[in-house]
Amino acid sequence: MGFVMAIVPVLIAGGVAVFVIGRLKHKYNQGNLGRKKSKGAQVLLDSFIPMGMLLGCTVGIILGMFFSISLLSTVSLGASIGYLAGYFAYEIYSKEKTVGDG
Incomplete structure (x- = not known):
């Protein structure tokens, strides 16, 4: 049971990292990665x-x-969940029009 509790946070953090990096790479290859003018x-x-x-x-x-x-488990899970939340915030904000964006 201790081995499973040690591996689960690593698997979750790895899965989140692979997902976010894969999505950002896909958006970069398509040329529609979020950019702001200001x-x-x-x-x-x-x-x-x-x-x-x-x-x-x-x-x-x-x-x-x-x-x-x-x-160690809570810090690694917190960082990976924060990484995922930051990515979603990035996606939402990159689609919004701001002052200075045409």
């Missing part, structure tokens, strides 16, 4: 995925302190 909007767009990972790690640390789950 520099500030582009910086915000590019920071969604790393900020999602940081927020996920923070939530994982907080949950690891209050529940009897391994801190």
Whole structure:
């Protein structure tokens, strides 16, 4: 049982990473990766995925302190869920029109 609990977070994080990287690669190859015209909007767009990972790690640390789950598991699962949430935020924001985008 301990072996399974050690492998599950790695499999989930790996699956999320493969999904996100595969989707971004597909969008890049098609030429429709999200781009904004203003520099500030582009910086915000590019920071969604790393900020999602940081927020996920923070939530994982907080949950690891209050529940009897391994801190390493909660941090890795939090980072992978944050990575996925950051990707979805990236997708949503890249489709929205902002001031300066024609």
